[in-house]
Amino acid sequence: MSCSLIGTCYAGRAVLTVHLLCFFQRFELHIIRLLDFIGLLVLSEMTLFSSLEPPLSSETLEALSNSGFKFCTPVQEKTIPPLCSHRDVIVGAGTGSGKTLAFIVPLVEILRRIQPDNKPNQVLGVVISPTRELSSQIYHVAQPFVSTLKNVKPVLLVGGVDVQTDMQKLEQQGSKILIATPGRLDHIMDRIDGLDFRNLEILILDEADRLLDMGFEKQINSIISRLPKLRRTGLFSATQTEAVQELAKAGLRNPLKVLVEAKLLSGASPSQEFGSSKLPSGLKNEYLLCEADNKPSQLVDLLIKSKYQKIIIYFMTCDCVNYWGLALPQLSLLKNFSLISLHGQMKQIARDKALATFSSLSSGVLLCTDVAARGLDIPGVDFVIQYDPPQDSDVFLHRVGRTARMGRKGSALVFLTPKEEAYVYLQRSRKVPLEARECSDEAPDVIPEIRSAALRDRDVMEKGLKAFVSYIRAYKKHDCNHILSWKKLEIGKLGMGYGLLRLPSMPDVKRRSLSTMGFIPVTNVNLDEIKFWDKSREKQRKQKLQAKLLAQEVEKRERKRKESRKATSGVGRKKPAKKRRAIQSVEEYDELDREYSLIKKLKKGKIDETEFANLTGTLDLMCNL
Known part of the structure; x- marks a missing residue:
């Protein structure tokens, strides 16, 4: 009887466990946030x-x-x-x-x-x-x-x-x-x-x-x-x-x-305990070492695995936000994601709308610059991804602080290349610990799809080039340039990571002062023939191109005209009055000397009067007389 009762109890517990698992799977996100809030009340002396x-x-x-x-x-x-x-x-x-x-x-x-x-x-x-x-x-x-x-x-x-x-x-x-x-x-x-x-x-x-x-x-x-x-x-x-x-x-x-100072939740890891006072209490702070050409694939893999979370992704510049805000929605794996862009060069109405829209979402992705790094209380942010480390290393702490707020739990991850690993030790010295995270072997290769999007739409290609150049310029001005050294930047792998068709014509590329290894340009493609997907923009581009060609032709003709004028600058030009008088005086003196010489010859009999008159031009006058 007792065995039967025990069996019944175990069966009941099994059924209850199944129901609980279903319940958790259905309402997982809401329950986690509720438990975080309860943990805040219990663990803090309120x-x-x-x-x-x-x-x-x-x-x-x-x-x-x-x-x-x-x-x-x-x-x-x-x-x-x-x-x-x-x-x-x-x-x-x-x-x-x-x-x-x-x-x-x-x-x-x-x-x-x-x-x-x-x-x-x-x-x-x-x-x-x-x-x-x-x-x-x-x-x-x-x-x-x-x-x-x-x-x-x-x-x-x-x-x-x-x-x-x-x-x-x-x-x-x-x-x-x-x-x-x-x-x-x-x-x-x-x-x-x-x-x-x-x-x-x-x-x-x-x-x-x-x-x-x-x-x-x-x-x-x-x-x-x-x-x-x-x-x-x-x-x-x-x-x-x-x-x-x-x-x-x-x-x-x-x-x-x-x-x-922030208080640690019980059960914090040893790496968190080191200098943890500068981190939100429920934050899991990590870094991911990967090459620049692998970053987009790892990012997409993270987004897929965190599909039902609220995510903020930080980029270095406004142009980078514009580019990835256009390129990521082109990927088939991210078709159903809510991707919202926010940066300081947007109009205020657009900025307010983007922030309000993202705040109202239960899950979605905000692509932004450091304009959204400080003070903003965006509810329910689960995951902060720093695709680029910030120019100002002090902003690192503010970025990760958008999650794990008010005692709740959250995760943060910063992408670093192997040559930037010293940045981890810099943050640790500032009491901001970071734990290593392994690259995913399951990450899809999205570079070919990004390049295909650039071939289809000139807007993707041009924004990619602008983002690439703006990133390099911003990288030069990094306050940790002794760690994030611009001279060690591998722009070949970086260009592949941006899905560029060809590297831009930059002085550093021409002089080969930076490594272009790892970049494979797209061949058999005339970049000038790539069209905008938007027909109105393509029409404007053609009009600008025609105007440019016309201006070049006019400039060429003007240059030839100036060269021709310069070659004949001394012919037919009227001389100044003073110079004209000086030339006239010399000519008159020469004529007098010539006539005086002929008069001497006439007196000596070397020439007769007819010859004299002919040489001096007085023959017609004598005939008239």
Whole structure:
């Protein structure tokens, strides 16, 4: 009986196990994210917003609750109380630590206490961030909290929008809170005298290190010089550089330094424990060594294996994003993938649309530059792939920080060639450990398909060439050029990796200062005859080509005309008056000498009068007489 009962129990467990496996397979992604969130609550010592001192207002607590925030992250717990207590702060915290709420909540609380009046042009709070996307994100995060204040509304000031529109909006409606990029805010402050900053309560500099790295130091100093000294200032950054420290000395008064390090999840590997304080707690950080001509195949293999994940792929330049954003969808293996491009040279409307679309997806791929590396809180990113290492090695940490945010799990991978392996040790020395990952033997060879796409569409071919050249130029300017040496760049394998039909005519290629080994050009193809797939673009190309040929013909004729004129420059040209008079005088003297000589011959009888008259031209005159 007992055996039968035990058998029944085992059978029941087996059935239950099968049902559970089916359940997990169907809802795997959602369950993993739910477990990550639960792990965050269990593994972290969380503090309730309602328990902070000084206490937050009921309106702010309600807005936090409605937005799904009940517990503070460590950076919020350490930053909100001092900012609300009239202290300046310098905050250093990793990506995904919740820095945005750490300054939005104090800003709203400070303005609530002073009860702003209806003066439209009185500015009470300023938030400055380095990029349009980050400023826009802060603006949207702040909306539900600012809406709880009376007579207060924020205004977003970023590039990509007509500056006259922003000026008219401020002059007519005003704003108590400005959320802006430094260039646009400095421009607005120069052109609008009506904005009143005398009663400014709080200034926030978000991603301060990036503000300085991007060359905004002049604008930041200009803005700070026009603000009152009696204010609260918060300086937030993921890395505390020397430039940030200098800025803090100039703009902050006796600041409180807040440094928040990420905590490891239990069971972390030894490689993670080494210097793990700079990594998000749930991040699996890896590197993949492969030759440049094998990178596209390995990338496609990773995308296929991560089909149902949300992935960000970082490239070195905007041209690289444009090219791969066009080439990857041409591959048959990626036909059903959602591939979205984002970079700084896109129009602002297109950038906003791309970011909003990717954020709304449960799975998809974002191809981007470092414009999406800092501060952006894109929900649910599972995997970050660095196809190219960043020009600025400090950005490496910010890139991988787009995943494993707020205690969730995530993966990151950087592609490196064998000659770039020292980059791993550089990151490890900066307390950013990396684990090795093996190349996949199952990766499909996609280079022939990319080349076929270039033969079909001139746009693919031209964008590939531009991306290739832009990558080489950017590689030269890498801040780790002692490790990522430009002189060791194998452009032959790189060109194959870009699916080029032929290497471009570059000085370094002509001089053979860089290795072209490994490149196999496509033969028996006239590149000038490759057409655009878009008929309108092909028509424009032909018109430009005809105009170019016509211009060359006109130039050739003009050159021949100039050469002909130069050869006959002394013939038939009228001489200056002074020169003409000098020539005339010489001719007259010669004629007089000749006549005098003939008169002597006539007197001596050597010639007769008829001969004299004939030689001097007086014969006709004598006949007439």
